[in-house]
Amino acid sequence: KNEVEQSPQNLTAQEGEFITINCSYSVGISALHWLQQHPGGGIVSLFMLSSGKKKHGRLIATINIQEKHSSLHITASHPRDSAVYICAVRIALPGSQGNLIFGKGTKLSVKP
Amino acid sequence: GAGVSQSPSNKVTEKGKDVELRCDPISGHTALYWYRQSLGQGLEFLIYFQGNSAPDKSGLPSDRFSAERTGGSVSTLTIQRTQQEDSAVYLCASSLDAGVGEQFFGPGTRLTVL
Numbered sequence: 001k002n003e004v005e006q007s008p009q010n011l012t013a014q015e016g017e018f019i020t021i022n023c024s025y026s027v028g029i030s031a032l033h034w035l036q037q038h039p040g041g042g043i044v045s046l047f048m049l050s051s052g053k054k055k056h057g058r059l060i061a062t063i064n065i066q067e068k069h070s071s072l073h074i075t076a077s078h079p080r081d082s083a084v085y086i087c088a089v090r091i092a093l094p095g096s097q098g099n100l101i102f103g104k105g106t107k108l109s110v111k112p
Numbered sequence: 113g114a115g116v117s118q119s120p121s122n123k124v125t126e127k128g129k130d131v132e133l134r135c136d137p138i139s140g141h142t143a144l145y146w147y148r149q150s151l152g153q154g155l156e157f158l159i160y161f162q163g164n165s166a167p168d169k170s171g172l173p174s175d176r177f178s179a180e181r182t183g184g185s186v187s188t189l190t191i192q193r194t195q196q197e198d199s200a201v202y203l204c205a206s207s208l209d210a211g212v213g214e215q216f217f218g219p220g221t222r223l224t225v226l
Contacts, residue, residue: 041219042219090211
C-alpha cells in the first residue's frame with residue numbers, strides 16, 4: 001500500500017472549470033507539499049503546508065491533519081494549467097531528514 | 113545562481129559504463145536531496161545530505177550508486193556499471209535545512225542506458 005495516494009490519476013477539464021485533486025496519506029507528517037511538473041519540464045513547488053489553507057492566485061491548497069487528507073483546487077482553469085500535480089509528504093520523525101515521499105501524481109489536461 | 117542547477121541535462125551511456133551526475137544547490141542551502149523518476153513511475157528518494165554528511169542512504173537502490181558532497185555545496189551522484197533499469201530522470205533538490213522549509217528542485221538529468 002502506498003503511503004501517499006492521489007486521486008484522480010487522470011483528469012480532463014474544460015477551460016474555466018473548477019478542479020479538485022485529492023491526496024490522502026497514512027503516516028504522521030510534518031508537512032505536505034504540492035508540486036507541479038510540466039511535460040519535459042522540471043518540478044515547481046506550489047505549496048508547502050502543515051495546517052489550514054493557503055492560496056496563491058487561482059490555486060488553493062487545504063489540509064486536514066486529523067483526516068490525513070489534502071486537496072488542491074484550481075479555480076477558472078486554463079490550458080496552461082495542464083501538468084502533472086504531485087502530492088508529497090515529509091514524515092514526522094525525530095530528527096527528520098526532510099526527504100519527501102511522493103504520490104504517483106495526477107495528470108491534468110485542460111481543454112480550450 | 114538563482115536556482116538549483118544540474119548537469120548534464122541529458123546523458124546517454126552504454127550498459128556497464130560509469131556515469132557522474134552533478135547538482136549545484138541554491139547558495140546557502142545546507143540540505144541537498146537526490147530523487148529518481150523512472151518512466152511511468154513516481155518519484156523516489158535516493159539520498160540526502162546535511163552539509164557534507166549523508167545521514168540517510170536508505171534509498172540508494174544498490175551498491176553501484178554512491179554520492180558525495182564537498183564544501184557543503186556541489187554534489188555528485190555516481191552510478192557504476194550502469195544497467196538499463198538505471199534509465200530515469202535524476203532530480204536534485206535543496207532546502208535551507210533538512211526538514212525545514214520548501215525544497216527547490218533542479219531541472220533534472222535524463223539518463224538513458226543503452
